[in-house]
Amino acid sequence: MRGLSGDFSTMPLKDLVVYLGNRRATGSLKVERGDVRKQLELREGHVVSASSNQPREFFGQFLINMGHLTEDQLEKAFSTQAQTRIFLGKILVMTGLVPEATVRGTLSHKFREMILDAFHWEDGDFLFEAADTAPEVAGLEVSVDLLDVHREGEFRETAWQAIHAVFPSGAVRLSVDERKLPERKPGSMDERIVQLIKEGLTIDGIALALHATDFFLYQRLYALYRLDAVKVSDEPPESEMSVVEEENGERGIIGSETSSDEVLQAAQLFLDAGNARDGEALARRAHEMSPSPRTAEFVKAAQEKLLVHLRRELADPPRVPTLQVAPGHLKTLQLSAPERYLLSRIDGRRDVAAIVHVSPLQELDALKFFAGFVDATLVKLTPR
Structure with a gap:
């Protein structure tokens, strides 16, 4: 054919x-x-x-x-x-x-x-x-x-129609009635799901922790819902705000420019000055304002520069992250599901590159989160 x-x-x-x-x-x-x-x-x-x-x-x-x-x-x-x-x-x-x-x-x-x-x-x-x-x-x-x-x-x-009618978004948290759960073996998928629900993770957070595709997880949650063992919690859905977004907002780099071209010009100035983090953020802002093949290519080029910069800053040579706040304090912060996942993988032994390499996140996104952790003094990096 x-x-x-x-x-x-x-x-x-x-x-x-x-x-x-x-x-x-x-x-x-x-x-x-x-x-x-x-x-x-x-x-x-x-x-x-x-x-x-x-x-x-x-x-x-x-x-x-x-x-x-x-x-x-x-x-x-x-x-x-x-x-x-x-x-x-x-x-x-x-x-x-x-x-x-x-x-x-x-x-x-x-x-x-x-x-x-x-x-x-x-x-x-x-x-x-x-x-x-x-x-x-x-x-x-x-x-x-x-x-x-x-x-x-x-x-x-x-x-999916039946699933979405029960679980409207990945930002919701769940509650579990263990009396109605089927018998489960230690280490089984159901056992891991129940533990993550009890830890207060959202559905998105559970998916990241399990390295699960959406349907694989939602299908199992729906089966448990039909047993009346799992349901959506009364807690409000998780906010999409994250440490990284807060840091970017405080720096004021994505601001009141009046046109996409002006934002692109500002992005180019940042990139030329070696400021890849702000240059990439402005490039994305310009593309959001007026998407085009030109802005898409600019974003791609800015992201490539930022990836090189963050690898050098965070991962090469290897650097081991350690938490600078008590784990209990993290639960009080407005963190996105990917942030909570990455922070949960910090054990004082694995370096940043090792954590990122096996994570279900894009390398650039994961490194941007780690940069945000350092900026927010949540994490300290120590050369291996």
Whole structure:
């Protein structure tokens, strides 16, 4: 078959998936929405390889979420991968950390979740490039039928309607009635969910702590809700304000400029002066005021400069974070779910890079949070 391109406003991904599946297409499918990019390699209507720039869709995150690896084990596996250049799945099998059958099953789960997550996209673009043969897969062979994914997507449409009627947003907190919980084993998913609910985390916070994709978590919460064991708490939803946002607001860098061009000019001046943090913030502000390919490219360039700056400032050479406030005090602060997740990973042993590397957050976002912690004197960094 020939190649195909378009946008999801005219051809939703679920329709594209069934189209390619029915034709047993072979080739490469790329989908994009904003900064999110995913690529699938197809062989005769089956996904045989998939990649995403979203950390929560990385293979290691699925392994942690499903209880097959700890964060420490994943970090050690990453170190081995950096030295050997062998694919992560093969390393885990070779070292005996994860059985081959489990690696294959988790890869299959990753492929499905990557596609299904994009089924709800109402905008974005796709490009399918047909090929006579699919590229060789470097790693363990896994195959997922697109038509099976489409059937799962139809089921999830109905499931999401019921779920959202109960859990309106990820910012809500939950309450649990342990008397009505099913029997659960120590360390099981239900046990971990219950513990995180009791710690007062929001649904978003629970997802980060579990390294979980949205549907995986919400589906289990809904099952517990149907048992009358879990419900939305009467506490008000968590505020979206964060330490990082407060710090940026206090510096007054995103202010009263009258046009997007003026904000871009100010951003360029900051970047030229070596102030990547304020330059990047102004670049984002200009793009919010008047989105265009020009402002999008400017934001991308500013973010690349900021990432280099923050790596040098926070992670290279390695620096170990330690909390400068009592854990009880953190509970009184207005912190976002990602901030609470990162602060909970500080143990006085792991350095910033190690924490960020295994987190379900984009590297730049995580480093910006750490910079905010330092600015707010919540965290002190000590060279290793």
